[in-house]
Amino acid sequence: MQFEWTEEQDAFRYKIRDFLHANLPDDWEKFSEHGPASPALTAFAREFCVKLADAGILFPHWPREMGGEGLGPWEQQILAEEMWIAGEPRGGQYMNVNWIGPTLEKYGTPEQKARYLEPITKGQSLWCQGFSEPDAGSDLAALRTRAELKDGNYVINGQKIWTSYAGLADTCFLLTRTSDDRKRGITIILVPMDTPGITVRQIPSLIGEGDIHEVFFDDVTVPESARFGDEGQAWEIVGYSLRNERLGIPRFRLARAALDRAVQMLKDAGEFDSEYVKIEAARCAALCEAAGTANYAVVQRRVDGLVIGAESSSARYATVMAERVVCEFVVEFVPEGLAGASPYLKMHHQRGIVAGVAAGSAEIQLNIIASEVLELPREPR
Amino acid sequence: MQLSLNEDQTQVLDFIDSLAKPFATVPMHDVSLALESAELDEALVENGFLDVMAVEELGPVTAALVVEKLARLPFAIEAAASAMVRPLIDPELPRPLCLVEEGKTRKPLRFLRPGATVVVVGPSGVKSFAATEEMIAPAQEDTLYGYPVAFLTSLPESMTAHDVDPAEITRAWRVGMAAEAAGLLGGALDSTVTYVCERKQFGRPLATFQGMRHRLAEDQVMTNSVYWIAMRAAGTGDAGDAAMALLHAQEAAKRVCYDYHQFLGGMGMTLEHPLHLWTYRLKLLTAELGGRGAQGLAAAEALWG
Numbered sequence: 075m076q077f078e079w080t081e082e083q084d085a086f087r088y089k090i091r092d093f094l095h096a097n098l099p100d101d102w103e104k105f106s107e108h109g110p111a112s113p114a115l116t117a118f119a120r121e122f123c124v125k126l127a128d129a130g131i132l133f134p135h136w137p138r139e140m141g142g143e144g145l146g147p148w149e150q151q152i153l154a155e156e157m158w159i160a161g162e163p164r165g166g167q168y169m170n171v172n173w174i175g176p177t178l179e180k181y182g183t184p185e186q187k188a189r190y191l192e193p194i195t196k197g198q199s200l201w202c203q204g205f206s207e208p209d210a211g212s213d214l215a216a217l218r219t220r221a222e223l224k225d226g227n228y229v230i231n232g233q234k235i236w237t238s239y240a241g242l243a244d245t246c247f248l249l250t251r252t253s254d255d256r257k258r259g260i261t262i263i264l265v266p267m268d269t270p271g272i273t274v275r276q277i278p279s280l281i282g283e284g285d286i287h288e289v290f291f292d293d294v295t296v297p298e299s300a301r302f303g304d305e306g307q308a309w310e311i312v313g314y315s316l317r318n319e320r321l322g323i324p325r326f327r328l329a330r331a332a333l334d335r336a337v338q339m340l341k342d343a344g345e346f347d348s349e350y351v352k353i354e355a356a357r358c359a360a361l362c363e364a365a366g367t368a369n370y371a372v373v374q375r376r377v378d379g380l381v382i383g384a385e386s387s388s389a390r391y392a393t394v395m396a397e398r399v400v401c402e403f404v405v406e407f408v409p410e411g412l413a414g415a416s417p418y419l420k421m422h423h424q425r426g427i428v429a430g431v432a433a434g435s436a437e438i439q440l441n442i443i444a445s446e447v448l449e450l451p452r453e454p455r
Numbered sequence: 456m457q458l459s460l461n462e463d464q465t466q467v468l469d470f471i472d473s474l475a476k477p478f479a480t481v482p483m484h485d486v487s488l489a490l491e492s493a494e495l496d497e498a499l500v501e502n503g504f505l506d507v508m509a510v511e512e513l514g515p516v517t518a519a520l521v522v523e524k525l526a527r528l529p530f531a532i533e534a535a536a537s538a539m540v541r542p543l544i545d546p547e548l549p550r551p552l553c554l555v556e557e558g559k560t561r562k563p564l565r566f567l568r569p570g571a572t573v574v575v576v577g578p579s580g581v582k583s584f585a586a587t588e589e590m591i592a593p594a595q596e597d598t599l600y601g602y603p604v605a606f607l608t609s610l611p612e613s614m615t616a617h618d619v620d621p622a623e624i625t626r627a628w629r630v631g632m633a634a635e636a637a638g639l640l641g642g643a644l645d646s647t648v649t650y651v652c653e654r655k656q657f658g659r660p661l662a663t664f665q666g667m668r669h670r671l672a673e674d675q676v677m678t679n680s681v682y683w684i685a686m687r688a689a690g691t692g693d694a695g696d697a698a699m700a701l702l703h704a705q706e707a708a709k710r711v712c713y714d715y716h717q718f719l720g721g722m723g724m725t726l727e728h729p730l731h732l733w734t735y736r737l738k739l740l741t742a743e744l745g746g747r748g749a750q751g752l753a754a755a756e757a758l759w760g
């Protein structure tokens with residue numbers, strides 16, 4: 075085992091940092107308080123991602139066949155870390171390069187690849203992920219939004235909820251039900267968001283503007299060619315793409331960066347002299363670093379080409395614990411940070427509090443760890 | 456020992472219940488981050504509910520009961536400082552009352568607004584002044600704390616000195632906060648329990664999953680025990696009880712705020728569900744008086760010297 079980055083990896087990290095330093099506006103920190111899904115940040119990202127593409131750091135981790143540099147999982151990790159601690163200047167486009175692109179490449183038709191990959195590589199498209207429904211959250215397989223094939227078109231009816239970016243996205247990666255067979259009856263359809271019959275309502279939230287939405291589908295009609303993969307193949311494809319997403323957000327890094335900020339504010343106020351505060355801060359740091367290393371162990375599995383199973387749930391839950399204590403530390407010792415004194419801490423708080431819910435809730439991870447890591451017998455039904 | 460409510464207390468609480476009925480739920484379509492009602496505040500003052508401590512047959516436990524009850528409402532009311540601390544300083548001080556630790560004026564102050572009485576408590580004594588527009592900076596508009604908060608940008612040249620023991624004021628302050636936290640904990644628990652009993656996933660109510668039941672049951676244990684230690688601290692007037700009460704309340708607050716937002720899933724991130732009104736108030740209370748560490752040190756000092 076060896077816990078240092080290679081020289082090349084360090085150079086890659088500094089290349090990104092230098093780029094960010096040179097290309098983010100002076101008031102960026104205040105600006106990035108607008109969530110990654112806000113209209114302001116979405117508009118910013120449309121220009122910023124073009125610059126990233128020009129500099130070769132929009133998707134350097136993609137394989138060469140896809141136009142990337144084939145850099146691999148560690149570099150993808152470094153890229154994600156630097157962007158996330160900078161407040162994610164890519165906005166929702168981070169999803170494109172993390173999992174939408176690679177998933178399109180693996181499962182898309184030539185027509186779909188031709189249509190959707192180019193705008194992604196140009197930094198010009200925004201996707202949303204239409205999975206969750208009012209009655210299908212943790213129990214995703216209970217989803218009911220129907221897609222019926224009629225005369226060569228799919229007619230879609232139903233409702234999604236919590237859909238990030240839906241207000242401004244151009245395409246939805248939509249899960250629909252095409253038969254009653256629970257998991258095997260779910261089909262992905264790529265739906266342009268300007269298709270008639272789609273209504274988006276933003277949900278007022280604790281996590282900033284533009285993040286979560288309800289999306290209604292009333293007789294939304296798209297050609298059969300909009301289907302992604304085969305009918306009933308969604309579960310397999312989503313399993314593949316979520317594995318990429320779970321590694322996508324290096325929350326432990328931002329949590330650690332926020333903690334460092336909070337400690338600096340306490341030092342500046344002459345209040346970092348209490349042993350109690352120091353111990354609490356150190357506990358937070360330990361959780362962040364432990365979670366980070368557990369996540370790196372999952373990245374290693376990707377590097378080694380191994381199947382990623384429940385260890386990603388364990389790493390993710392460790393991250394949730396880290397996010398939790400850092401959010402609590404800030405509120406307890408630097409409460410002014412969230413009331414205007416530190417845009418960075420506010421930004422972290424609003425991204426940190428969703429750690430245990432977004433992309434699958436923490437308790438479901440615990441169930442996975444219990445069943446698959448510990449191999450505990452299941453609860454009798 | 457006599458731990459049941461006396462007749463007067465029952466009457467006071469019943470009266471508050473009926474008076475607060477129109478304020479027991481969030482108005483339709485309201486998605487405010489901090490909900491207040493001048494009307495409710497006025498009604499409480501008019502009926503003397505914030506002055507019960509000075510009434511001989513009522514006293515500090517009744518005041519704590521009032522504070523606890525009011526904190527269960529989704530509306531934020533400046534009750535704890537007014538009802539439990541003000542009588543010890545000067546019952547005529549204009550409300551709302553904002554208590555500040557000397558030297559800690561950088562923190563967001565609950566209910567700070569022009570006309571509010573700011574009370575600075577610290578080693579150099581207890582002093583107060585009326586806040587004016589010029590000494591107040593608003594908090595960021597989308598501040599999440601569930602209370603109206605603002606910052607003090609300067610202190611006036613002269614303040615009114617009060618001839619009271621700062622340690623005694625800090626004690627009462629701790630009790631008031633613990634009582635308020637007890638009510639917030641109760642309100643948040645009720646709201647969460649209702650949700651997880653109604654919400655179904657995997658074909659059954661969330662509340663039937665044992666993993667959740669145990670956590671919720673422990674949350675109840677914390678909530679219930681905060682209530683009792685807060686009432687005890689109000690009753691005994693003991694400095695150790697007060698510090699333990701607020702310590703326990705702040706520990707509980709940390710725990711339940713995380714749990715409850717988890718249990719609501721995506722719904723816990725919205726302003727359309729009122730949970731945040733209790734949890735974000737609780738979160739800010741975890742910072743009160745230096746947080747758990749400071750309460751712990753004060754309790755240890757009081758208990759073992």
Ligand SMILES: Cc1cc2nc3c(=O)[nH]c(=O)nc-3n(C[C@H](O)[C@H](O)[C@H](O)COP(=O)(O)OP(=O)(O)OC[C@H]3O[C@@H](n4cnc5c(N)ncnc54)[C@H](O)[C@@H]3O)c2cc1C
Pocket residue numbers: 202203204205206207208210211212213235236237238239281285286428431432433434435436437438441654656657661664666667717718719720721722724
């Ligand atoms: C900020 C944010 C962004 C999101 N973005 C998207 C998006 O872009 N697209 C999308 O499709 N979805 C999105 N989601 C939705 C997210 O995936 C769901 O919120 C999540 O899957 C949980 O579902 P739920 O909200 O319905 O909670 P529920 O499933 O109702 O769960 C509520 C609570 O019950 C617990 N619970 C459920 N089942 C069990 C069990 N068996 N045992 C013990 N506890 C249990 C859960 O762990 C949770 O604590 C987003 C959510 C958030 C918060």
